Amino acid sequence: MSAAVTVRALRRRYGERVVIEGLDLRIETGEFVAMLGESGCGKTTLLRALAGLDPVDGGRIDGPAQPAVVFQEHRLLPWAPLWQNVALGIETPEAKPQAVAALREVGLAGRENDWPRNLSGGQSQRVALARALVREPRLLLLDEPFAALDALTRIKMHALIKDLVARHRPGVLLVTHDVDEAIAIADRILVMRAGRIAASYDVAAETEAGSDRLRGKLLGELGVTLHDRAA
Amino acid sequence: MAIDLSTRAPRTVPSGYRAGHLARGPRSWSARELLVLSWLAPLLFALAWEAVCRFGGMNEQVMPAPSAVLATAWTLVKDGSLFVHLGYSLLRAATGFLIGGGIGFGLGLIVGFSRLAEALLDRSIQMIRAIPFLALLPLVIVWFGVDEAGKIFLVSLGVLFPIYINTVLGIRQVDPKLLEVAKVTGLSLRGRITKIILPGAMPSILTGVRYALAVAWLALVIAETIATTKGIGFLAMDAREFLQTNVIVLTIVIYAAIGVIADGIARALERRLLAWHPNYAREERR
Numbered sequence: 217m218s219a220a221v222t223v224r225a226l227r228r229r230y231g232e233r234v235v236i237e238g239l240d241l242r243i244e245t246g247e248f249v250a251m252l253g254e255s256g257c258g259k260t261t262l263l264r265a266l267a268g269l270d271p272v273d274g275g276r277i278d279g280p281a282q283p284a285v286v287f288q289e290h291r292l293l294p295w296a297p298l299w300q301n302v303a304l305g306i307e308t309p310e311a312k313p314q315a316v317a318a319l320r321e322v323g324l325a326g327r328e329n330d331w332p333r334n335l336s337g338g339q340s341q342r343v344a345l346a347r348a349l350v351r352e353p354r355l356l357l358l359d360e361p362f363a364a365l366d367a368l369t370r371i372k373m374h375a376l377i378k379d380l381v382a383r384h385r386p387g388v389l390l391v392t393h394d395v396d397e398a399i400a401i402a403d404r405i406l407v408m409r410a411g412r413i414a415a416s417y418d419v420a421a422e423t424e425a426g427s428d429r430l431r432g433k434l435l436g437e438l439g440v441t442l443h444d445r446a447a
Numbered sequence: 448m449a450i451d452l453s454t455r456a457p458r459t460v461p462s463g464y465r466a467g468h469l470a471r472g473p474r475s476w477s478a479r480e481l482l483v484l485s486w487l488a489p490l491l492f493a494l495a496w497e498a499v500c501r502f503g504g505m506n507e508q509v510m511p512a513p514s515a516v517l518a519t520a521w522t523l524v525k526d527g528s529l530f531v532h533l534g535y536s537l538l539r540a541a542t543g544f545l546i547g548g549g550i551g552f553g554l555g556l557i558v559g560f561s562r563l564a565e566a567l568l569d570r571s572i573q574m575i576r577a578i579p580f581l582a583l584l585p586l587v588i589v590w591f592g593v594d595e596a597g598k599i600f601l602v603s604l605g606v607l608f609p610i611y612i613n614t615v616l617g618i619r620q621v622d623p624k625l626l627e628v629a630k631v632t633g634l635s636l637r638g639r640i641t642k643i644i645l646p647g648a649m650p651s652i653l654t655g656v657r658y659a660l661a662v663a664w665l666a667l668v669i670a671e672t673i674a675t676t677k678g679i680g681f682l683a684m685d686a687r688e689f690l691q692t693n694v695i696v697l698t699i700v701i702y703a704a705i706g707v708i709a710d711g712i713a714r715a716l717e718r719r720l721l722a723w724h725p726n727y728a729r730e731e732r733r
Contacts, residue, residue, distance in 0.1 A: 267631055285631040291624055295646040295723040304642065305632035331723050347632070 220245045220355045220387020221266065221279030228261055228411075229273050235261045237411040239275070245354065246385035248378075250392055250402035254438055258411045259391045263357050266389065284353035284386070286361040290340035292332040292347075299328035302347045318346035322376065338369035345377065349384055356386040362397065374401050395434045399427050407437040511693035516700065519693040533701065535677040536667060539595065543602025544663050548656070551607040555614025559648070569615075576608045581669055588673060598670035605666035606659040613655025617648025649720055657713040664706055 220243045228236040235258045243249050253259040264270040266277060267285045292301045302315035316328045322342040332340060341361060348356055358377075362370045378401050381388055392398055398405045399419060407415040415437050422430040435441075476484070493513050499505050500512035507515065523529035554572065557564045580601065591597030621644050629639045671680020679698050686694035721727040 269627055269630060282631065282633050287624070287627075289624065291628045293625060293628075293643065293646070295649070295721075296642065300642075304628070305634040305638065307635070307638075333723070333725055351632075 218245050219243065219278070220247070221277065221283070221389075223266070223275065223277050223279075225275040226262070226265065226272060226277065227274035228258070228265060228270070235411055236265070236272075239412055241406075241413065243355070243387040243389060245387050246381075248381055248388045248390070248401060248403045250390045250398035250405045251408055252392065252395060252398055252405060252434060252438060253408035255393075257408045259408045260359060262408070263359050263389060263391050266355070267357050280354040282351075282353075283355035283357050284348035284351050285357045285359065286341070286344050286348050288360045288363050290332075290337075290344045292340055292343055294332050297329045297331060298324065298335075298343055301332065301343060302350050304347060306350070314350050315346070318350040319343070321349070321380065322346045336369075338365050338373065341365065341373065342376070345380065349380060349386075352384060353386050356381070356388045358388065358390040358392075360392055361390075363393065370397070377401060395431055395438070398434070399423065399430060405430075405434065407434065409437075508690060508692055511696055515693045516696050519691075519697050523694075523697075532677060532679050532682050536671065536679040537705075539598050539670070539678065540602060540663050540667050543599045543666070544606050544659065546599065547603030547606030547663075548610050548659060550603070551610030551655075551659075552614055552652070554607075555611045555652075556618070558611075559615045559618030560644075565615075572608075572611060576612075580604045580608075580666070584669065584673070593674040597673070598667070598675075601670045602663050602666040605662040609658040609662060610652070610655045613651045613658075614648065617651030618644055620651065621647035650724060653713065653717050653720065656716065657710070660709040660713055661706070664702065664709065668702060 221241070223239060223241040226236055226239040226241075227234070239258075239262065241262075251259045251262070261270065263285075265272050266279065267283055268281075269285075292298075293304070296304075298319060299312055299315040302318050303311040306314065312328075319325065319328055322345050324339065324342055324346070332343070335343065344361070362373050365373060374397065390398070390402060402419055405417045405419060406413050407417075417430060417434070419430070422433075496510075497512050497514060500507065500510065500515075505512075511519075520529065554568065558569055558572075583604070584601070587597045587601055591600060625643050625647065626639070629643055634642065668680060671678045672684055675681040675684075679701055683695055683698040686692075686698070717727050
């Protein structure tokens with residue numbers, strides 16, 4: 217398998233505070249990796265470093281020059297119709313047909329000339345997904361993209377993203393707080409703690425006998441102890 | 448009036464009012480009827496004014512009747528002089544607006560984009576802005592004499608600052624999160640400016656344009672009272688010499704009409720350029 221991105225000995229400080237220290241990571245092409253961790257553990261910092269949005273203080277990142285990113289907020293331009301939002305930064309004559317096709321793929325066929333303000337939260341996030349995938353990225357970075365959606369919409373989005381990743385086969389890094397979300401869509405789950413990767417779980421292997429045991433383990437890693445387990 | 452009233456119908460009658468009327472029984476008003484009614488008061492006022500002048504013994508040197516003003520307008524239209532004066536005034540306003548607006552917008556762009564330019568320029572611009580620009584009138588006459596240049600300078604100066612300030616403000620208020628999107632989508636610098644920064648700054652810039660239009664008129668009224676031989680202001684000054692009150696009133700009406708038209712243009716610009724914006728999305732009467 218070829219790597220979508222390889223990170224070696226990554227280091228990132230804010231002033232005196234070390235946020236990431238000696239982090240190694242490899243994500244294969246077509247692999248869906250979820251990253252769990254408590255707030256402030258450095259997982260968003262890692263994602264922003266991979267996206268090229270923040271500088272790093274040491275180590276190496278070998279990956280595509282420009283990975284695609286979906287943020288927690290949809291971040292659509294309110295003054296641009298949907299297809300222009302999706303095609304942002306693509307300056308070929310095929311930009312519009314490609315954008316229209318990408319919108320169709322996320323279930324928004326025929327909405328290419330609509331304004332972002334006419335969309336629901338879930339629909340807006342679908343457009344953000346289309347904007348990321350229309351570039352056929354080798355690496356797709358998802359920064360808690362479903363956190364602001366209601367539970368039912370989130371489940372639909374999980375199915376959609378799994379489907380899209382299976383078809384386009386980018387390497388994916390999903391940063392999330394949600395253990396169930398990670399189990400539902402990832403191939404591999406990493407737990408980040410104090411600037412390093414503290415644990416790694418292969419989802420298929422761990423959930424052969426049901427997902428409850430993995431869920432308990434992951435919650436334990438994150439410092440949550442369930443009452444019935446503690447007893 | 449050739450306006451499609453049907454699109455406006457659901458908005459002009461707020462449901463609360465309509466409910467109140469229905470409760471009492473009589474009827475709800477259509478948009479067309481309300482539009483006609485809205486012109487009723489000004490019309491009645493003009494009629495009352497006319498009546499006072501004709502039968503109330505009002506001295507026409509103090510306040511001429513609307514019919515007299517209209518007759519004067521017609522005379523000036525027939526000999527073509529009204530268009531000459533109007534043309535001069537509009538040309539001065541437009542030239543001054545383009546020069547002052549252009550400089551204000553240009554400076555606003557530079558200062559908005561560059562902290563270095565802000566450090567170098569902004570304080571000086573703010574200091575000049577603190578001067579009430581009409582206070583420069585005597586100096587302008589010394590510098591430029593009483594020619595066109597001085598008048599255009601005054602209009603430009605008045606227009607420059609509102610456009611400058613609102614351009615800088617608009618650019619600075621663009622959401623940094625959208626600029627991150629520009630980065631991760633590999634948008635070029637040109638694309639960043641034309642697709643994110645300028646559209647994001649547009650509501651603020653158009654507020655500046657609207658304000659600047661009002662200032663341009665004010666500057667023009669003052670500038671045209673300095674020795675001139677052409678322009679609406681000259682008409683007014685000349686009429687004052689000969690106590691032609693009807694001409695004076697006519698010039699005031701013309702200034703008012705042009706102000707209304709300028710505001711209409713600004714609104715049309717907002718509706719067109721801010722079609723995406725929820726506040727400007729539908730036709731609104733403010």
